[in-house]
Amino acid sequence: MKITAIVGTYRKGGVIDTAVGEILSAAREHGAETETIYLIDTHVEFCRNCRSCTQSSGDSPGVCPLNDEMPRILDALDKSDAFILASPMNFSTVTAVTKRFIERLVCFADWPWGRPAPRTRKPVREKRAVLVASSAAPAVLSRLATGMVKLMKSAAALLGAKSPDLLFIGMCAMGEHHTLSPRVIRRARRLGRKLAGGS
Template sequence: MAKKLVAIVGSYRREGIIHQAVEGVLRQTRESGHEIEIERIDLLDRQVKFCTNCRVCTQAAGEQPGLCILQDDMAGIIAAMAKADYLVLAAPVNCFNVTALFRCFLERLICFAYWPWGRRSPRVRSKRKDKRALLISSSAMPGPLQPFLSGAPRALKAAADLLGARTVAVLRLGGVAVRKKERLSPKVQERIKRSTAKLLL
């Protein structure tokens, strides 16, 4: 039975570094020899409304994500991710964190938490980690500084945790805002190849 990979792309630039990196992962996946269905979800093309903090989705107990009252594309995105064995979560650093596109998506993942009124804090509905995740971020700053100078790595990891995914590979691409049309270097392409191999183990 074929496995499934879902890539969530939270970038504004169609041909930017994040898009190129995700395409590199998908290409390596196709060439891996594994039977894997691939679905790429560009948040730029989907309607994901702002979470209103009404907490309706957090009230009912159970392991399944709560139902949101907002009518948009998020339910379909959640359904796609539920069928995934592998997740690729990708976003550039924008003003010291992930983009608003990805942040909006992340806030809507509150449905994966149980938080009834009267309780001081939420808890994740399920502690199962039955998916594998690759996290990709890009920035003008050197990649190793991202965890110290931005909230992007933590935001991507939070999304993976809520979705029941174990983070098995991380790509932090730095120094990529020098040219208007930046291209992936051979060195970065090799890193993408290695990270994809880790993801698909």
Template sequence: MKAIAVNGSPRRKWNTAQMLESALSGCRDAGAETELVHLIDLKFKGCTSCFGCKRLGGPSYAKCAMRDDLTRVLDDVWDADVLIVGSPVYFGDVTADVRAFLERLWFSILMYNKEHTVRAPKSMPVKIILTTNAPEFGFHKSLNEGLIGTMSRFIGPAELIEANATLQFDDYGKYDAGMFDVDDRIKRHNEVFPQDCRRAYEMGKRAVAEAKELK
């Protein structure tokens, strides 16, 4: 049993990464091996519409034909039993790196036949973690529903959790960020964010249990 987490944040140790680490800790406690990938460390780009993934009888049918640092990650995803994707929300969407990752993950298994058949190698639970400095997440409803719906259709049962009003800076005084109540942000980081990480941990444990049921 293996769980892979993909961090789409440019920060390797901040809010999104910490929640992903908590989720993977839950996976390990449930008996799974784990892997964490930081997309910021890789050299890759989004789909180039080469259509190699749709060429009948071709060597890359139903898999991404591009060859770069993301190739191994995509292979590892399909070798895993649980997929966890984490991203901060930038302007109402996931980061550019996550978007490129999802393009190549999703598009390669969606066929252009009349049924729009999805040819995923397997079904697995998908867990999504979103973080944002915004105090409320209601305006991201369409993003959440889109991620859950597409992941559920293309890969397997999906679940999403979010952490909002997150701490962005070690020292707010060094940045043009006067709109924030710094004391409130620090208080929330100390009191609420650990609860967000705990939710991620429990989600990781739940994911492994769901993966075992799918086998």
């Protein structure tokens, strides 16, 4: 069992990073191999909207002409049985580095010129996934009032996830160094066990 975490936080050791760490720790205790990719440390170019990657047919991701680390990330995710996509909320959505990564997932669209709508290249969704998000506002308010979760779910679907679980941590601006509550830690570890195939 291999689990890859795509982490879009700017603050290592912060809320998102700590929550992902708890999930992965629990997964490793149940035999999973894990890898963490911090987008802030990874060379991912902005999508240029050239649509070169959408022109080829087939189920494999389209090839992007940009020279960066996106192929390495996609290869790691493809070889994983499960994955985590994590980002704090900035201005009602994911962070800029996370959005940049998500925009590059257009390579999973089979969408040649002249066709009115795309075909998804990963029609079979069988990977387990967890989405991790945080916000200064209460979690329920952030979920209902913004499109952040919908965006993350769309990205997870393109990567082959089936019904991803969600860990949304709210009220993270109550102090400069917010710590996870015991309840959040328990849920994070429970999700880690589930990702690894446990209960």
